[in-house]
Amino acid sequence: MAQTRKIYFCGSIRGGRDDVHVYQRIVHTLRTYGTVLTEHVTNGGLTDTGETSESGDKHIHDRDLDWLRQSHVVVAEVTQPSLGVGYELGRAVDLDKQVLCLFRPESGRRLSAMIRGAAHGQKFVVQDYTQDQVESILNQYFSQTNI
């Protein structure tokens, strides 16, 4: 399944890039479990200005929604609050996608009730973690899921 599984990874861009090294660690591991459609989110050169494309934000939005539709599973790092990530998660629920949200309580933040409160069985999982648990948590998640 790992060869055919398409993973949509969400992480903050214009919401702030403080956690980009965590996104890199997550996506590095996610590659073991499938094809990551949104690798650009982990680009260390990408600042909180976001991607600069000739065709602008509409192009980014439409391209990402296309990837979201194609994906089998959505993995989001939600510690750094981001409007875009929240929007993607809402659309993912609407598209009936399977979702894993990863949150680091050690940040001192409190996760939005609209994310933690959306937890629903295996369909929408909210997992607290520390950085050194990235590999074990993803291993556990993908060994349990049939997607």
Ligand SMILES: O=c1[nH]c(=O)n([C@H]2C[C@H](O)[C@@H](COP(=O)(O)O)O2)cc1CO
């Ligand atoms: O340049 C971009 N490219 C892009 O793919 N996104 C998508 C992917 C990220 O998971 C999410 C980040 O949203 P935000 O920029 O509001 O933090 O939106 C967002 C931006 C900028 O908003």
